[in-house]
Amino acid sequence: MPIKLTVNGKPVSLDADPEMPLLWALREDLQLTGTKFGCGMALCGACTVHLDGSPIRSCSTPLSAVAGKRITTIEGVGASSTGKAVQLAWVKLDVPQCGYCQSGQIMSACALLAGKKKPSDADIDNAMSGNLCRCGTYNQIRAAIKDASASLTKGA
Amino acid sequence: MGHIDRREFLQSGAALSIGFTLPLSGRAAAAAPAASNTFAPNAWLRLTPDNKITVICGSAEMGQGVLTAIPMLLAEELEADWKLVSVEQAPADAAYNNPMFGMQATGGSTTVRAHWTPVRQAGAAAREMLVAAAAKKWGLPADKLRCERSHVIAPGGQKIAYGALVALAAEQPVPEKPLLKSSADFKILGKPTRRLDTPAKTNGTAKFGIDARVDGMLVAVMARAPHAGIKPKSFNEAAAKAVKGVRQVLAIPSGVAVLADGYWAAKKGRDALAVEWDMGDKAALSSAKVSEMLAEGAAKANAVALEKGAAKDVAATLKAEYEVPYLAHACMEPLNCLAWVKGDEVEIWAGTQSQGPAQGILSQVASVTPAKVKVNTLLLGGGFGRRFAPDFTIDAVLLSKLSNRPVKLIYAREDDMAAGFYRPASLVRFEGALDASGMPTLLRADVGSPSIMAASGFMQIPPTGVDSMAVEGLSDHPYEIANQRIAYGRAEPGPQVWFWRSVGHSQNAFFIESFIDEMAAAAKADPLAFRLKLLGDKHARHKGVLELAAAKAGWGKPAAPGVHRGIAVAEAFGSYVAEVVEVSVAADGTPKLHRVVAAVDCGLTANPQTIERQIESAICYGLSAALYGKITFAGGKVEQGNFHDYPVVRMSEMPKIEVHIVPSKAEPGGIGEPGTPPLAPALANAIFAATGKRIRKLPIDTSLLKKA
Numbered sequence: 001m002p003i004k005l006t007v008n009g010k011p012v013s014l015d016a017d018p019e020m021p022l023l024w025a026l027r028e029d030l031q032l033t034g035t036k037f038g039c040g041m042a043l044c045g046a047c048t049v050h051l052d053g054s055p056i057r058s059c060s061t062p063l064s065a066v067a068g069k070r071i072t073t074i075e076g077v078g079a080s081s082t083g084k085a086v087q088l089a090w091v092k093l094d095v096p097q098c099g100y101c102q103s104g105q106i107m108s109a110c111a112l113l114a115g116k117k118k119p120s121d122a123d124i125d126n127a128m129s130g131n132l133c134r135c136g137t138y139n140q141i142r143a144a145i146k147d148a149s150a151s152l153t154k155g156a
Numbered sequence: 157m158g159h160i161d162r163r164e165f166l167q168s169g170a171a172l173s174i175g176f177t178l179p180l181s182g183r184a185a186a187a188a189p190a191a192s193n194t195f196a197p198n199a200w201l202r203l204t205p206d207n208k209i210t211v212i213c214g215s216a217e218m219g220q221g222v223l224t225a226i227p228m229l230l231a232e233e234l235e236a237d238w239k240l241v242s243v244e245q246a247p248a249d250a251a252y253n254n255p256m257f258g259m260q261a262t263g264g265s266t267t268v269r270a271h272w273t274p275v276r277q278a279g280a281a282a283r284e285m286l287v288a289a290a291a292k293k294w295g296l297p298a299d300k301l302r303c304e305r306s307h308v309i310a311p312g313g314q315k316i317a318y319g320a321l322v323a324l325a326a327e328q329p330v331p332e333k334p335l336l337k338s339s340a341d342f343k344i345l346g347k348p349t350r351r352l353d354t355p356a357k358t359n360g361t362a363k364f365g366i367d368a369r370v371d372g373m374l375v376a377v378m379a380r381a382p383h384a385g386i387k388p389k390s391f392n393e394a395a396a397k398a399v400k401g402v403r404q405v406l407a408i409p410s411g412v413a414v415l416a417d418g419y420w421a422a423k424k425g426r427d428a429l430a431v432e433w434d435m436g437d438k439a440a441l442s443s444a445k446v447s448e449m450l451a452e453g454a455a456k457a458n459a460v461a462l463e464k465g466a467a468k469d470v471a472a473t474l475k476a477e478y479e480v481p482y483l484a485h486a487c488m489e490p491l492n493c494l495a496w497v498k499g500d501e502v503e504i505w506a507g508t509q510s511q512g513p514a515q516g517i518l519s520q521v522a523s524v525t526p527a528k529v530k531v532n533t534l535l536l537g538g539g540f541g542r543r544f545a546p547d548f549t550i551d552a553v554l555l556s557k558l559s560n561r562p563v564k565l566i567y568a569r570e571d572d573m574a575a576g577f578y579r580p581a582s583l584v585r586f587e588g589a590l591d592a593s594g595m596p597t598l599l600r601a602d603v604g605s606p607s608i609m610a611a612s613g614f615m616q617i618p619p620t621g622v623d624s625m626a627v628e629g630l631s632d633h634p635y636e637i638a639n640q641r642i643a644y645g646r647a648e649p650g651p652q653v654w655f656w657r658s659v660g661h662s663q664n665a666f667f668i669e670s671f672i673d674e675m676a677a678a679a680k681a682d683p684l685a686f687r688l689k690l691l692g693d694k695h696a697r698h699k700g701v702l703e704l705a706a707a708k709a710g711w712g713k714p715a716a717p718g719v720h721r722g723i724a725v726a727e728a729f730g731s732y733v734a735e736v737v738e739v740s741v742a743a744d745g746t747p748k749l750h751r752v753v754a755a756v757d758c759g760l761t762a763n764p765q766t767i768e769r770q771i772e773s774a775i776c777y778g779l780s781a782a783l784y785g786k787i788t789f790a791g792g793k794v795e796q797g798n799f800h801d802y803p804v805v806r807m808s809e810m811p812k813i814e815v816h817i818v819p820s821k822a823e824p825g826g827i828g829e830p831g832t833p834p835l836a837p838a839l840a841n842a843i844f845a846a847t848g849k850r851i852r853k854l855p856i857d858t859s860l861l862k863k864a
Contacts (some may be wrong), residue, residue: 017400020420028375028418033367034360036537037419038488039569043799046488074360090358094350094765097773098219099357100364100488100537125808132799134488134538135219136776138810140769 003067007032008076018064022056023047025063026073034074034103038132045131048104049073055111057130074103082114082152089148097135105131109145117153119145195322197285197330199251200230200278207306207319209234209241214252215271216262216509217245217353218539219773220828221766224351225268226275228762232344233279233337235303236318243352248511248531260512263544263655265729265826268762272824273336280334282325289324290316339760339821348765353535364535366566368494368505373562374403376555377422379431380411380571382438382793383650388412389432396425405429408554410547411571415559419566426568438650438792446649446789447479450583453604453647459621461631465639470598472587474678476671480663480854481786483579483656486802489537490572495552496562497522502529502553507536509544513614517546521553540777541655545577570797578787579656580606581649582626582663586671594679596690599640601667603627604647608660611653621646625655629664629726629833635672636692651789657777658829661728665833666782666840666854669724673841674850683841684711684723697757698725700818701734704755708816709736719750722842726833729826731758732818733771735834738811739842745861747843749779749811754831756815759822767827768815774831775813780804782836784855 002013007030014025021040026032026049035058038046042057049058050072077083086109096102105128112119112127119127124142133141195203202210211227227243230236246252252260256270283303290308291298293316301308307315318325339346356362379391393405396414401421406413414425493506495518502522508514511531519526536543552565567575582605589598607623609615617623622631622644631642656662676686684706691699702725706712715721718740725734738750754771761767784803788795796802840851847861 017420020418024418024420027367031369032360033363033369036364036488037366037490037566039798040423041569041798041800044488078359087358091354094354096219096351096354096357097221097769098217098488098536098538099353099362100535102357103360106358128807130806132488132804132806134486134540134777134780134804136773136805136810137769138776138805138807139772139813141807 003063005066005068006070008072009079014063016063019062021059022049022061022063022066022071023058026058032073032075036100036103038101044101045108046101046104048107048131050077050107050111053111053114055108074106077107077110080110083110085148085151086110086113086144089144089151093140093144093147095137095140095144097137101131101133105133105141109141109148113145113148113152118149193322195282195325197282197326198278199246199249200275201234201282203282203318203322205319205322207240207317209236209306211241211243212246213243214246214260215254215267216507216511216533216536216539216543218262218507218509218536218543220267220770221351221763222262222267223353224349225762225766226271227352228344228349229268229271229275230279232342233276234283235305237306238344240306245533248515248529250512253512261510261544262539263509263541265828265830269730269824269826276336277334280336281331284331284334285325285328286318286321288328289321293321293324346761346764349763350765362535364489364537365505365507366489366492366537368532368534368564370494370496370562373494373564374415374417374559375419375422376413376415376563376565377419377426377568378411378413378551378565378571379426379429380567380575382433382435382574383576384410384652386433386435386438389434391429391431393429395428395430399425399428404559406555406558408551408558410551413551413555413565415555415563423568435792441650441789441792443481443788443790446581447583449647449649450479450581450604453645454583454585454602455604455645457602457604457643457645459644460641461622461627461644462640462642464637467598467600467639467641470589470639472589472598472600474586474588474674476586476674476852477583478586478667478670478852479583480581480666481788482581482651483781483785484573484787484796484802485538485540485542485656486573486804487538487540487542490567490569491542491548491575492564492566493549493552494562494564495549495556497553497557500524500528503532504530504549504552505532505534506549507534507539507543508549509536509539509541510546514546514549518549518553521550522557540657541659542577544655547575547577573797573802574794576652577654578651579662580608580626580653584630584667588671588675590675590679594681596635596637596675597639599635599637601630601642602645603630603643604645606648606653607646608653608655625660627664628660629728630668633668634695634698634727635690637690657774658728658832661726661829661833662778662781665724665726666836669726669834669837670840670850670852673722673837673844677844687723687725697732698727701725701732701755701757704816704818705734705736705753708755708814709738709753711736716750720842720846722838722840722845724834724837724841726830728830728833730823731756731825731827731830733830733834735775735838737835737838737842739839739846741843741846741861743863745858747839747856747858747861749839751812751814752835753814754816755818756830757818757820758825758827758830759820760824761817762824764817767817770827771815771831772813774829775835776805776810778832778835779839782839782854782856786855
């Protein structure tokens with residue numbers, strides 16, 4: 001039985017092992033390689049995507065758990081005003097170094113800002129501490145989240 | 157890698173001039189579009205009639221910013237309009253050899269240093285040819301023309317865009333000695349410049365090694381042998397093959413690989429193998445055994461790296477033993493490589509720091525000629541030295557050759573962590589003595605550590621017996637002490653050792669800068685004043701960064717209640733970095749870093765933004781190692797497998813960091829690594845200031861810092 005879900009607004013049907021993590025369906029079956037493999041155990045956050053708007057670790061989420069759900073990846077997150085603001089802030093502050101973790105960082109940051117337009121430093125720590133970065137871009141990530149927050153709340 | 161042989165450097169310079177007479181050699185020529193409307197006077201750039209400038213970068217991008225720095229070097233001398241500059245990754249070709257290595261490889265913080273002159277010369281040569289073309293077109297003498305923002309300009313203000321000169325410029329002779337600008341005239345170099353690769357890294361389009369794909373490829377996951385030479389006693393091939401999607405199981409020297417339609421099936425197959433390894437002698441390897449062997453190495457250290465005065469005649473009054481463990485690089489992107497052996501041709505797609513050596517090594521693996529090995533360099537999801545090793549490319553090529561299919565090999569995180577190529581564990585025994593005024597009269601250090609040079613496969617321990625990488629930062633410390641002896645005793649517990657961000661400096665700065673701090677404490681001296689005095693009249697650049705970091709941190713002024721400061725300095729890869737760490741220690745012994753203030757003197761700068769970010773990055777990397785990093789062994793096997801047992805610094809633990817750059821006209825130094833060495837000692841020294849307890853082992857054992 002194919003598994004049906006929506007990815008970045010498009011319906012997809014996957015004929016795959018229902019136990020296979022969503023990550024590999026995205027990367028290999030749908031060739032959406034912006035979502036990264038880092039640890040395979042939900043420890044590093046590189047594979048973060050949104051399930052019905054909430055951040056999940058796709059490396060540890062079986063396909064069976066996302067049947068009928070809406071998935072958003074780094075390739076599609078710019079369609080929302082929050083996603084666009086976050087991506088613009090990331091570019092403005094030139095956040096990435098190697099860049100490998102940044103898709104996951106951006107997805108976690110978008111989920112944070114979608115729920116809380118003006119996060120405190122503690123909110124940022126809580127929302128982002130599951131996303132590892134070996135290049136140490138954390139301070140730029142924090143600054144970019146605040147920049148995106150400012151642009152999202154301007155005039156509000 | 158850390159040491160530059162001047163003769164080698166000059167020889168490589170000669171190779172470059174050949175690059176100019178044969179501007180496009182080998183594959184670089186094949187890669188360039190065979191269009192007559194492209195001006196490509198050398199391997200480093202293409203200029204097209206639409207005014208677009210494509211810089212071809214031969215170094216690997218692993219976050220350190222070379223895809224921006226190399227174009228900046230070229231654009232500066234080309235007098236290019238920066239907005240028209242883009243970058244692409246070069247193929248493997250001798251035209252892109254790193255002049256400091258004599259091969260195309262990225263490491264040792266060398267990219268900007270090594271290419272500072274040749275890439276600027278490439279830009280200057282192109283500029284002179286464009287000027288010659290305009291001179292011809294206008295019938296004016298070339299020396300009356302100048303260039304600005306991708307235009308040649310005549311004295312009367314007449315101007316022509318570079319793009320309009322493409323065909324004519326290509327006909328001009330390539331200048332042998334193009335004139336380089338004075339650094340005082342730089343418009344691009346030395347200015348904070350945005351990275352060219354940022355947009356792709358924020359929208360999912362950036363292509364890393366792991367993203368490579370060709371039709372018909374299989375994905376391989378391996379159960380890796382715990383050490384080189386270890387063979388499987390048994391494995392369950394049938395169970396692996398029973399997994400849907402698994403196509404083949406192949407045993408190769410480095411382990412057992414499962415090839416499948418995709419990663420998930422391959423990983424399930426890999427786990428189903430349940431390999432039993434014939435550990436042999438290696439079964440006796442444990443972390444206790446490692447420490448014992450390092451101590452034995454130190455006890456018999458007789459390869460003398462530095463001897464001054466008469467160290468044996470001075471009685472030691474201070475003794476201390478320091479030790480650090482093996483460390484994994486733990487790049488965010490697990491090691492991977494896509495390889496395709498097609499008859500007598502090999503093609504790989506990988507994030508590798510050593511494209512040049514890979515050509516030679518892989519040609520031997522596949523029994524083809526090096527020219528038949530095509531290396532496609534993709535972005536590296538972190539390198540830190542790990543991707544200088546060829547193991548993962550060799551495995552991929554072997555698997556493709558044996559399966560007769562394109563194979564993308566991806567190490568599971570657990571196999572990446574256990575795959576070896578670690579920063580060496582090291583132990584040092586110090587002895588010191590102070591005179592009546594409190595200044596040191598003796599420094600003796602005996603180091604026990606494995607040899608990277610011997611393990612590298614491309615270097616050898618010199619006849620002195622000193623592996624310079626085991627003692628770098630220690631045997632060449634800057635302090636003026638009359639009687640010294642620094643010696644190395646090789647100890648080889650067994651794990652494969654390798655280059656890790658800042659190599660020997662990563663542990664030796666911790667050793668020496670902590671022991672200097674111990675001597676300052678014994679002398680009841682301020683750690684900064686003590687260092688400045690001990691640096692004597694020389695070492696202005698060490699003093700410069702120490703004084704700048706201290707001033708910016710408010711050294712000598714009270715910190716916030718409960719917050720204490722420590723300081724350390726190190727010179728590595730031609731650059732000088734001092735760091736002040738501000739720390740408080742909780743009752744349970746947990747240190748909290750409030751701020752790190754760094755000062756760096758790296759000579760002339762390419763991109764100050766990159767310098768700030770790389771120092772910040774190197775601090776974070778060093779902090780993870782100081783707080784958590786250790787690879788341990790039991791029964792011969794690595795005990796760590798993933799980020800739960802090899803933790804790294806998270807957002808909530810990241811201190812505020814300030815980076816201050818010392819203005820300098822000195823030759824450029826490296827920047828990817830020099831920020832790491834001072835972090836651990838500055839932190840340990842701050843913890844001493846806070847608690848009176850001396851940290852002599854990493855990672856920091858917080859139980860020692862608990863309030864009684």
